[in-house]
Each structure stands twice: as structure tokens, then as C-alpha cells.
Amino acid sequence: MSSGSVQIFPPHNDILSIGFNQDQSCFAVGTETGFKIYDCDPFGERCIRTFPQGGMQSVEMLFKCNILGLVGTGSNTTFPPNKVMIWDDQQAKGIGYLYFRSDVRSIRLRRDRILVALDHKTYCYNFVDLKLLQEFDTAPNPKGLSCLSPSARSNVMAVLGSEKGHVRVELAALRRTQIIRAHTSSLACMALSMDGTKLATASEKGTIIRVFNTANGDILHEFRRGSSKAEILSLAFHSQGSWICSTSDSGTVHVFSLLGAGSGEQVRANSYRCMQLLSKFADNFHHWTTASFDLAEVKFRRPCSGGGTKRSRK
Numbered sequence: 001m002s003s004g005s006v007q008i009f010p011p012h013n014d015i016l017s018i019g020f021n022q023d024q025s026c027f028a029v030g031t032e033t034g035f036k037i038y039d040c041d042p043f044g045e046r047c048i049r050t051f052p053q054g055g056m057q058s059v060e061m062l063f064k065c066n067i068l069g070l071v072g073t074g075s076n077t078t079f080p081p082n083k084v085m086i087w088d089d090q091q092a093k094g095i096g097y098l099y100f101r102s103d104v105r106s107i108r109l110r111r112d113r114i115l116v117a118l119d120h121k122t123y124c125y126n127f128v129d130l131k132l133l134q135e136f137d138t139a140p141n142p143k144g145l146s147c148l149s150p151s152a153r154s155n156v157m158a159v160l161g162s163e164k165g166h167v168r169v170e171l172a173a174l175r176r177t178q179i180i181r182a183h184t185s186s187l188a189c190m191a192l193s194m195d196g197t198k199l200a201t202a203s204e205k206g207t208i209i210r211v212f213n214t215a216n217g218d219i220l221h222e223f224r225r226g227s228s229k230a231e232i233l234s235l236a237f238h239s240q241g242s243w244i245c246s247t248s249d250s251g252t253v254h255v256f257s258l259l260g261a262g263s264g265e266q267v268r269a270n271s272y273r274c275m276q277l278l279s280k281f282a283d284n285f286h287h288w289t290t291a292s293f294d295l296a297e298v299k300f301r302r303p304c305s306g307g308g309t310k311r312s313r314k
Contacts, residue, residue: 016073021061022110022150023194023239028059032073035059049089053078062109063150066090069107069114084116086130096130098123105144115157117144122159134170137162145187149196156196156214160187167201169214180217182210189246191235198258200244202232209235209246211258223256 017030026046029036032055037046056079058071066089072079079085081103086096100118108115113133114125119141124134138160149156155172162168165183167190182190183203190201198220199212206229211221223244225232230248237244238258246254 016055016057017059019058019060020236022063024236026061026064028061028068030056030059032075035068035070037061047089051079055079057081058104058107060107060109062111067109069109070094071104071107074103084114086114098125098130105141106146108146108148110148110150113148113157115146115148115159117141117146117159122146124157136160136168138168139164139166139186143188145190147190147192147199149192150194151196154196156192158190158192158199158214165203167199167212169199169217171215174215178214178217180212180214182212183208189232189235191237191244193237193241194239195241198237198241200235200237202235202246204231206230206232206248209244209256211244221256221258223254225254226250226252 014031014033015029016032018027020027020040025040027038027040029038034048034050035056036048038044039046053072054075055073056070057073058069060069062068068087068089070079070085070087071081072083072085074081082100084098084100084104084107085094087093088095098114098116100116102118104116104118106117110127112127114127114130116123116125117138120138122136122138122141123132125131126133136159139162141160145160147158153173157170157172159168159170160166161179164186165181167180167182167187169178169180171178180199180201182201185203185205188202188204188206190199192199192214197214199214200209201212202209202225207225207227209223209225209232210219211223212219225246225248228250230250233247233249235244235246242258244256244258246256
């Protein structure tokens with residue numbers, strides 16, 4: 001993001017969700033009246049869409065194209081929380097719909113797949129015709145944890161396993177399923193790297209972040225975020241897979257290096273550059289973290305102007 005920080009308007013009590021697109025070039029904000037989309041670098045407002053019928057609790061972009069996945073708040077029967085709408089912003093209308101027996105917890109898009117997570121089920125659909133391809137029984141999933149690798153070439157999907165703390169990884173290219181026993185307690189967050197080769201997880205305890213090889217389930221890294229319990233709100237890989245970032249309800253951001261052992265000089269060099277970049281946000285760094293900063297210290301300014309399912313397709 002360009003230098004300087006920004007504040008999203010309207011005030012935060014109108015914001016229902018915030019999420020980046022697949023390559024982190026944009027992010028979408030679901031609000032009580034619709035949604036907004038912003039470019040990251042340079043920062044700028046891309047579009048605002050208002051729906052008199054109600055707001056959007058989930059807004060999933062498909063890179064920078066005109067297709068989005070929307071889930072409403074249920075304040076109006078037009079946008080119930082058990083309905084996924086595939087929205088064409090160029091035509092300003094829904095072009096496909098998926099209906100469920102319970103509320104949708106999350107939706108993930110890729111050019112060839114749609115992944116929908118419910119409380120105890122996750123469904124995978126073909127994007128073109130909304131045909132159901134796979135369905136998975138999962139552990140309780142109130143946060144709708146699920147992941148799709150952005151690249152269709154890697155074709156990796158991660159959903160909650162049927163047991164607490166487990167992740168089911170579907171490796172379509174290898175025609176193999178990998179069950180990863182990530183944590184002994186329930187999962188709070190997970191993320192796939194851009195190429196789908198790495199999976200990061202955090203449990204509800206929030207003290208440990210683990211990174212796994214998706215192909216064989218081996219643990220690659222284990223990072224201690226802190227000693228006190230915290231809710232991990234998000235995990236994100238660097239586009240090249242060399243860093244991973246976490247945020248928590250303690251108001252901190254942690255950045256960890258994923259560069260392998262044996263390249264200590266490079267690790268130290270990159271750590272130093274990262275701390276130079278982030279040090280303006282904080283005075284203290286945890287010794288087990290490459291870099292961290294307290295969100296409360298960031299100064300904001302206003303941006304410059306300038307069960308079973310039914311499906312239908314229109």
C-alpha cells in the first residue's frame with residue numbers, strides 16, 4: 001500500500017466484513033447498505049454499490065473482474081443469509097444463485113470453483129454451471145473457515161476436517177486427500193499460500209501458528225505469536241511465500257519469515273528490512289517474531305478524493 005494510512009468511510013459500525021481479493025490488489029467491504037471496493041496501491045475507492053433491500057455480510061471478489069459472490073444480511077427476503085448470489089457488476093444484476101437450508105458462513109471464489117461453508121458442511125461447485133462437485137462434513141464451523149488456492153493450476157482446496165483441529169486438504173492435481181492434524185483445539189483461522197503448497201493454521205488459543213506442506217502434511221514452521229491467549233482474526237501469506245502475517249484481537253500484527261534454515265544471513269537481512277518498514281508503527285518487537293506492531297498506534301487520515309442445496313442460473 002502507498003505511504004500513509006487510510007480510514008474507510010462510513011464509520012466502522014456500518015461495516016459487516018472486509019476481505020482482500022485473490023492477489024491482494026483490492027479489498028471489498030460489506031456494509032449494512034451494500035458493498036464498497038477499494039484499490040490497495042495506490043489506495044482509492046473503486047466502486048460503491050447500494051441495495052435498498054439490505055446489506056451484504058459477505059463480499060467475495062474474483063481477482064479484479066466484474067464477478068463477485070454476495071451473501072446478504074437477511075434484513076430483507078431478497079438477500080437472505082442462506083442464499084449465495086453470483087453478482088455481475090457490469091450488468092448490475094445476479095446471474096446465479098445457490099440456496100441452502102442453513103445460513104452461509106463464507107464463500108470463496110476461483111475462476112473454476114465456488115466454495116461455500118456452512119456450520120457443519122462445506123460444498124464445492126463448478127463455477128460455469130453451478131454443478132455440485134463435492135460436499136464435506138466438517139467440525140462446527142461458525143467462522144466459515146475454508147480456502148481455495150488462487151491458481152487453478154495448483155487446484156488446492158482446504159476445509160475443516162470432521163474432527164476438531166483437523167484440516168482436510170484436497171489436492172486435485174494429485175488426486176489425493178491429505179488430512180492434517182493441525183491442533184488439538186478448534187481452529188480459529190487458516191490460509192493457503194498463493195501456489196497452494198503451504199497451509200497456515202491457528203487454533204482458538206491463539207498462541208501458536210503452524211505452517212504445513214499441503215502435499216504430505218509435514219509441519220514446516222511453528223511460530224509463537226505470544227504467551228497469552230488471543231483470537232487470531234486473519235492469516236495471510238506473502239505472494240512469493242516468504243512471509244506470513246497474522247492479526248489478532250489484541251490489536252497487534254505479527255510478521256514471520258518463512259525462509260528456510262541455512263540461509264541465516266538472508267533471514268537477518270530481510271528481517272531488518274521488514275522491521276525498518278514497520279518500526280514507525282511500534283516501539284517494541286517480540287523476540288520470537290520477525291516484526292510486530294500495535295494497530296492502536298497507527299494514525300489514520302481521510303483518503304484523498306480522486307443440508308442439500310438448490311441452484312439456479314440466469
